[in-house]
Amino acid sequence: MSKRSILHMFDPMPNNSPFDINMALDAGFDVLMPYSNVKLEYINNLTQDVIFSRGPAGVKRTAIFIGGRDMGLAIDMLEACKPAMVPPFQVSVFADPSGSYTTAAALVACVEKSLKEVHGKALHDCKALVFGGTGPVGIATGVIASLQGADTYLVDHLSQDNANDVAKQYNRRFSSHLRGAVARNDEEKAALIADVDLIFCTAKAGIKVLNAAVLAQAKQLKVAGDVNAVPPAGIEGVGLKDFAVPLLHASQATKAVGVGALAIGNVKYKLQQKLLNSLLESETQKFIDFRDAFDWARILV
């Protein structure tokens, strides 16, 4: 009888995310084992405990998931797993802290698709703003967009310094070209969006980041994507299921379109499911982060 499949879920937070638990069980793992409060320095030992207890056939039915809220730490943990493997005792590892990698990958892929279909443009032709840009989804979104050549700004709602620091930190790590910006009120938001092509909204759920009056100041906006599914929408006028639907409030940018949270969520869901499945199906070992997630998201849309 083949051994049951096990997903070891390492999480630096006090608890795993119920989102990841649902997704992992739905992807077909038989047993989920949560590990909370995991520190980077434990990863080596935990990984070796994972690989040495099931034999070379058993490790193919075993994988590691890395969660949390911190996108940089998740990458560090993913990297720390690699040297701990002892072939043929090795398992695949998938990092997706708070689902941020797959959410960001799905967001950028949906926006990219709308940009191409409606405007015939590519990400590298565009200037992009990421609202909620210093949170986990925002950073991953920014890095993906920047690596595709978009001139990308991470927008913090309180501090220019914080935005600059985060941009610098992740540029160093991923060779991206992010810049920082701040928008503390509607005036600052209006000034920022006046000349941008793309808006990614990844701010906290239930907060209206861009209202109709602010959107009216956008002069060359092409696509705006919002991942917030909890009313009110992060971008006023973007419906949850919108996929390249005209953005009426952007009255000066007549061809602008919006992508809503459920449209993005649908891609994100399929993507995370696909990547979790690949942990079970693959004969070869995989290390999956947001860059791999984006490659798959492009195929899915």
Next chain:
Amino acid sequence: MAKPFILHMLTTAKNLSPFDVNMALDAGWISAVPYINVEPSEVRGLVQDAIFSRSPKNLKRTAIFIGGRETKQAMDMLKTAKNAMVPPFEVSVFADPSGAFTTAAGMVAAVEKELLDKFQTTLEGKNVLALGGTGPVGQAAAVIAAQAGANVRIIGRQLDRAERIAELCNEEFGDGKIAVTAGADADKAEYMNTADVVFATGAAGIELLSAELIAAAPQLKVVADVNAVPPAGIAGVDSFDNGNPLAGSISGAVAIGALAIGNIKYQAQNRLLKRMLESEQPLYLHFEHAFEVAREFIKSTD
């Protein structure tokens, strides 16, 4: 394909109760996932993570259990969870901190059954003393009995604490529609003159009602003791008692012990966990629903 049943089990304590985990899996939940040391402020985020990762159809196969130690905190967490739902993305939630809601429901339902069987009466208008009633089980039992029409008095060693708990029961749990009162342990003898029912829900190993007070009680009908560790909370009550005569009672009172209460508690918790599995609509379950299913179970055994 239908997805596996997942119960997300939240507790403010350092660990889940293995009791609740066994109960959840035996009720048919396939995966019972622990979330420990949960702060009430984290409930909203956890709930929204749980609801947005499955389709509304499969959310019917997803639910949240709230454990912990405190009744008010658990009820607040239940409310927060309910408010965090974004229909049609919503799941059922069941609060049973320390098993207190189902234990209290089991006790009150067992008392009600004895009142009917032995005294052909109901809780309506009865004088109930909740001894050691300031803890989670005592609070829930007081509210359930008061909602069934009884005049409930919570007795504690410190009167001011008992008064605070009675107010909490009335305002928070009873929506201002019940009037639980408070009394000091020192005045117990006087209250026993008019008591029809006594609940003992104090800490294990402390005798709350002596043989002398039982012998002097003129209209005592039913006593219930949740304590399974000797000495009994009520003198002379055996944990196996299930409507057996209470030794020394001049009014023909009967006793209900911890194991009889535990059996109904088990059935009530099992039924509520199953209700969440089977329901087409999201359910928000607490002590009132526990009492409903405890009564249902008792009816089914008649």
